[in-house]
Amino acid sequence: MKERLVLVGNGMAGIRTLEELLKIAPDKYDITVFGAEPHCNYNRIMLSPVLAGEKTIDDIILNSQEWYDENNITLHTGKTVVDIDRRGQKVIADDGTTACYDRLLLATGSNPFIIPVPGHDKEGVIGFRDIKDVDTMLVAAKQYKKAVVIGGGLLGLEAANGLVINGMDVTVVHLGDTLMEMQMDAFSGEMLKASLEERGLKFRMNSSTVELTGEQRVSGLKFADGGELEADLVVMAAGIRPNIDLAKKVGIHCERGIVVNDTLQTFDPKIYSVGECVQHRGVAYGLVAPLFEQAKVCANHLAGYGIAIYEGSTTSTKLKVTGIDLFSAGDFHGDESSEDVVMKDASRGIYKKVVLRDNKIIGAVMYGDTIDGAWYFQMLRDETDVSDFREHLMFGQAHLGDSGHGGSNAASALPDDAEICGCNGVCKGTIVKAITEKGLFTLEEVKSHTKAAASCGSCTGLVEQILASTVGDYSETPKKKAMCGCTEHSHDEVRAAIRDQKLTSIPAVMSALEWHTPDGCASCRPALNYYVIAAWPQEAKDDPQSRFINERAHANIQKDGTYSVIPRMWGGVTTPSELRAIADVVDKFEIPSMKVTGGQRIDLLGVKKEDLPAVWADLNAAGMVSGHGYGKSLRTVKTCVGSEWCRFGTQDSTGLGVKIEKMTWGSWTPHKYKIAVSGCPRNCAEATIKDFGIVCVDSGYELHVGGNGGIHVVATQLLCRVSTEEEVMEYCGAFMQVYREEAHYLERTAPWIERIGLSYAKQRIVEDEAGRKALYARFLVSQEVFQIDPWAEAVEQDHIRKDYIPIKKLG
Amino acid sequence: MSNWIEIGKVEEIPKQGARVVETAKGDIGIFRTLEGEVFALRDRCPHKEGPLSQGIVHGKRVTCPLHNWNIELESGEVVAPDEGCAASYPVKVDDGVVYLSLEANPDNS
Ligand code: SRM
Numbered sequence: 077m078k079e080r081l082v083l084v085g086n087g088m089a090g091i092r093t094l095e096e097l098l099k100i101a102p103d104k105y106d107i108t109v110f111g112a113e114p115h116c117n118y119n120r121i122m123l124s125p126v127l128a129g130e131k132t133i134d135d136i137i138l139n140s141q142e143w144y145d146e147n148n149i150t151l152h153t154g155k156t157v158v159d160i161d162r163r164g165q166k167v168i169a170d171d172g173t174t175a176c177y178d179r180l181l182l183a184t185g186s187n188p189f190i191i192p193v194p195g196h197d198k199e200g201v202i203g204f205r206d207i208k209d210v211d212t213m214l215v216a217a218k219q220y221k222k223a224v225v226i227g228g229g230l231l232g233l234e235a236a237n238g239l240v241i242n243g244m245d246v247t248v249v250h251l252g253d254t255l256m257e258m259q260m261d262a263f264s265g266e267m268l269k270a271s272l273e274e275r276g277l278k279f280r281m282n283s284s285t286v287e288l289t290g291e292q293r294v295s296g297l298k299f300a301d302g303g304e305l306e307a308d309l310v311v312m313a314a315g316i317r318p319n320i321d322l323a324k325k326v327g328i329h330c331e332r333g334i335v336v337n338d339t340l341q342t343f344d345p346k347i348y349s350v351g352e353c354v355q356h357r358g359v360a361y362g363l364v365a366p367l368f369e370q371a372k373v374c375a376n377h378l379a380g381y382g383i384a385i386y387e388g389s390t391t392s393t394k395l396k397v398t399g400i401d402l403f404s405a406g407d408f409h410g411d412e413s414s415e416d417v418v419m420k421d422a423s424r425g426i427y428k429k430v431v432l433r434d435n436k437i438i439g440a441v442m443y444g445d446t447i448d449g450a451w452y453f454q455m456l457r458d459e460t461d462v463s464d465f466r467e468h469l470m471f472g473q474a475h476l477g478d479s480g481h482g483g484s485n486a487a488s489a490l491p492d493d494a495e496i497c498g499c500n501g502v503c504k505g506t507i508v509k510a511i512t513e514k515g516l517f518t519l520e521e522v523k524s525h526t527k528a529a530a531s532c533g534s535c536t537g538l539v540e541q542i543l544a545s546t547v548g549d550y551s552e553t554p555k556k557k558a559m560c561g562c563t564e565h566s567h568d569e570v571r572a573a574i575r576d577q578k579l580t581s582i583p584a585v586m587s588a589l590e591w592h593t594p595d596g597c598a599s600c601r602p603a604l605n606y607y608v609i610a611a612w613p614q615e616a617k618d619d620p621q622s623r624f625i626n627e628r629a630h631a632n633i634q635k636d637g638t639y640s641v642i643p644r645m646w647g648g649v650t651t652p653s654e655l656r657a658i659a660d661v662v663d664k665f666e667i668p669s670m671k672v673t674g675g676q677r678i679d680l681l682g683v684k685k686e687d688l689p690a691v692w693a694d695l696n697a698a699g700m701v702s703g704h705g706y707g708k709s710l711r712t713v714k715t716c717v718g719s720e721w722c723r724f725g726t727q728d729s730t731g732l733g734v735k736i737e738k739m740t741w742g743s744w745t746p747h748k749y750k751i752a753v754s755g756c757p758r759n760c761a762e763a764t765i766k767d768f769g770i771v772c773v774d775s776g777y778e779l780h781v782g783g784n785g786g787i788h789v790v791a792t793q794l795l796c797r798v799s800t801e802e803e804v805m806e807y808c809g810a811f812m813q814v815y816r817e818e819a820h821y822l823e824r825t826a827p828w829i830e831r832i833g834l835s836y837a838k839q840r841i842v843e844d845e846a847g848r849k850a851l852y853a854r855f856l857v858s859q860e861v862f863q864i865d866p867w868a869e870a871v872e873q874d875h876i877r878k879d880y881i882p883i884k885k886l887g
Numbered sequence: 888m889s890n891w892i893e894i895g896k897v898e899e900i901p902k903q904g905a906r907v908v909e910t911a912k913g914d915i916g917i918f919r920t921l922e923g924e925v926f927a928l929r930d931r932c933p934h935k936e937g938p939l940s941q942g943i944v945h946g947k948r949v950t951c952p953l954h955n956w957n958i959e960l961e962s963g964e965v966v967a968p969d970e971g972c973a974a975s976y977p978v979k980v981d982d983g984v985v986y987l988s989l990e991a992n993p994d995n996s
């Protein structure tokens with residue numbers, strides 16, 4: 077018989093936990109859900125847009141009755157659980173319904189805090205928490221004129237804005253002198269107040285309510301300063317309190333919330349708890365993103381995997397009042413040990429403040445222009461050292477060369493037919509439709525359902541914005557990102573384990589790190605293969621079956637299943653006999669197309685797979701080897717003519733390029749790797765958009781790193797200057813080796829440098845001479861193993877060659 | 888009943904890999920999983936006809952080399968959220984020899 081799981085609380089955190097659980101252990105439990113509200117699970121955070129008339133209740137349902145049916149979940153709506161028989165493992169609802177459990181999950185959320193002043197129980201006094209409250213407000217707006225919202229925080233302002241839109245005369249009563257003081261500093265709070273006043277909201281600041289007056293229904297408020305205000309409706313938005321009544325009653329240890337450990341378990345080991353009702357490491361959360369992180373960890377334990385750990389969350393806030401852009405995260409007040417970087421442009425309505433400690437972001441507040449909120453927040457969580465680009469910090473990510481997608485960055489202003497994803501031709505309307513119809517929450521889900529942002533990824537930011545404006549702001553990536561669905565471990569953890577435990581094969585890694593799947597997936601296997609061979613070049617054995625087809629077949633697959641072949645042309649230099657041999661191969665195998673590539677060599681396109689070995693044999697015979705145009709490896713070393721011919725050339729850029737290519741070809745890297753050498757600062761080889769670029773100058777060589785000419789054009793940064801070719805070779809090999817050893821699979825040098833900081837690269841390569849020499853030595857050792865021509869290997873070895881031909885040809 | 892055609896030895900198909908059988912009606916991919924199970928699918932991805940035999944095989948699935956759709960080796964069904972189905976063919980291994988039938992499984996041709 078299946079085990080029984082009972083969930084008390086049919087809300088966002090509880091149901092999210094079930095969804096995560098069903099993904100990894102669909103058949104483990106018979107599940108029963110109790111919900112006090114008479115509805116299926118809905119998106120509570122969208123109640124504000126419902127109140128404002130921008131959405132309907134139907135738009136915000138997350139799980140319809142069919143979802144519960146399809147997953148065989150017994151749902152009791154409109155039933156409040158009033159008791160738990162912990163010894164008998166049974167819950168009891170107010171109407172007498174009972175359900176037995178092996179595991180119980182409490183996700184009872186929280187209650188609005190109703191300030192206990194005299195009159196607080198009169199008719200017309202409500203909180204802002206559920207559909208019922210929204211209905212009450214909408215009805216009141218039709219019958220009455222005056223509303224008061226107590227509390228100028230996020231919820232209070234959203235309620236007040238909604239009531240104004242519904243035609244009421246609304247005053248926000250606030251205890252302090254800054255609105256949203258939990259999220260805003262005084263300056264941005266003032267800007268916010270001014271723009272809300274423009275929308276018709278009134279404010280009574282520094283006011284403490286002492287009594288609600290009226291007969292049966294409320295008719296006014298009295299304040300500590302003696303003032304009074306009329307009101308037919310009072311919305312209390314003065315905070316929330318974890319709903320722990322049930323847990324407390326049955327003796328589960330509670331403080332402010334239900335106390336849980338890092339696995340979301342309460343003091344009763346059979347009972348777990350997630351959501352706003354819990355207190356974890358002393359903190360109770362009131363936003364969705366952390367609850368979703370809890371849900372994921374809790375599901376992992378309910379499924380019996382027992383490896384995930386919840387370590388708490390950093391949260392960020394956005395206000396959902398259409399037309400007002402506000403973002404805040406972390407500690408934005410700062411103290412003596414921190415510094416503020418501030419940008420104010422009051423006439424454009426823009427204010428940004430970033431708080432730094434030791435050159436790391438600890439908090440940020442933004443008003444008016446919040447496009448970079450996610451970027452600051454990411455750096456805050458990653459504890460990125462910003463010293464290398466501090467002067468650009470306030471201008472945003474766009475100024476780091478990451479120019480975004482087609483220059484547009486305000487997704488909400490775009491029409492439905494605007495193309496968001498240029499690779500897959502996905503329009504905004506399609507994305508919005510998929511999000512609402514299929515109940516998508518995360519970037520990953522949108523990617524897999526719509527394909528938007530699933531190819532080159534340059535529209536990721538836009539897709540995230542559309543997601544935020546459609547379902548609310550969930551743009552939380554957990555602090556530690558798992559490599560893929562097969563594991564909980566991050567890239568860095570996996571790399572460290574491979575190094576420290578000397579894991580030299582993919583099965584060894586999967587068993588040491590307890591992979592969930594028997595042989596991984598198409599995303600982790602290529603990464604693991606790279607990590608083991610990069611860490612243990614001499615011991616690990618390469619696994620072709622874990623390589624993407626291009627690397628397995630040493631050629632690029634084309635849309636029709638044929639391949640392209642690019643022979644290496646050292647430094648872009650060629651000879652008549654090479655060109656003749658290439659021409660002969662094209663004739664002999666009737667190759668349909670030839671093209672000069674962007675990498676200074678010639679591409680033969682449309683070769684049949686079974687012809688590949690024979691094509692290579694002919695090219696090999698003319699002295700040519702694979703150009704690795706297909707690999708996460710060294711691609712090309714582009715050169716210009718340099719001092720040998722050019723009237724401006726300062727050094728032999730062509731000759732140096734050839735030497736470098738002869739040293740670096742054949743090496744495997746986390747992503748593709750391109751080098752160029754220009755003979756003078758005119759830079760005809762475009763060295764300053766390469767992973768490693770050399771610009772020759774009269775006194776020697778400038779070494780540049782971290783450039784990228786692809787999706788986001790990023791110019792290199794100067795690493796250092798050196799004076800001899802020998803030094804160039806050493807620095808070049810050493811830099812490539814740190815990248816090989818430390819970057820994540822599929823992370824090119826530009827994002828890697830942005831993540832680790834140029835100072836770190838300088839410290840490893842320029843300042844630490846012994847370290848540089850050691851890196852260079854390791855690079856050369858791994859080249860002894862990998863610098864082989866895979867074409868020649870396939871031509872010479874029968875068993876490899878056979879894989880290129882059909883196993884059988886039938887009639 | 889099925890008309891079994893001898894294809895070759897099972898070791899000729901790499902584990903976690905595939906080989907192609909050419910037929911008059913187009914290629915068929917013969918896949919072999921880590922556990923040693925053998926499956927046959929029409930070598931055309933339901934998306935844009937990518938050659939499935941060239942993809943990465945994991946579990947009982949293959950990831951298409953062109954745009955990363957995942958296809959169930961057993962049924963040819965595309966894994967959600969993508970949709971579609973590649974025809975699957977009966978295969979069996981007898982004494983280390985692989986046999987294929989060219990009559991596609993009825994439920995998914
Ligand atoms: C053949 C070539 C286009 C051409 O006809 O000129 C080409 C063709 C492809 N490029 Fe490229 N790129 C080619 C030069 C470039 C350049 C120019 C350069 O190297 O100076 C760039 C920009 C520079 C750079 O990389 O920083 C370039 C940036 C990209 C990108 C974006 C990379 C990025 O980090 O943003 C991709 C996508 C990827 O790698 O994920 C890509 C991917 C591809 C792929 C591999 C797409 C694919 O997965 O099938 C194409 C393979 C076609 C084939 O079968 O040969 N190609 N690609 C060029 C081959 C150069 C060579 O001799 O090896």
Ligand SMILES: Cc1cc2nc3c(=O)[nH]c(=O)nc-3n(C[C@H](O)[C@H](O)[C@H](O)COP(=O)(O)OP(=O)(O)OC[C@H]3O[C@@H](n4cnc5c(N)ncnc54)[C@H](O)[C@@H]3O)c2cc1C
Pocket residue numbers: 084085086087088089090110111112113120121122123124155156157158183184185186204205206231234319322350351352353361362363364365367394396548549
């Ligand atoms: C108007 C509004 C706007 C918000 N905006 C945002 C925002 O922009 N961003 C953000 O991150 N967060 C926002 N939040 C907060 C967010 O909605 C909550 O953090 C989230 O819903 C909490 O999830 P939960 O599952 O813990 O609680 P809930 O979603 O409240 O679910 C708890 C459920 O349990 C039920 N229940 C309680 N006790 C019992 C019992 N004994 N028996 C049966 N059922 C019971 C309750 O009726 C409720 O349905 C907003 C909240 C509101 C009200």
Ligand code: SF4
Pocket residue numbers: none
């Ligand atoms: S060659 Fe490069 S730019 Fe051209 S279509 Fe292919 S990936 Fe896109």
Ligand code: FES
Pocket residue numbers: 932933934935936937951952953954955956
């Ligand atoms: S052709 Fe297979 S995924 Fe596109």
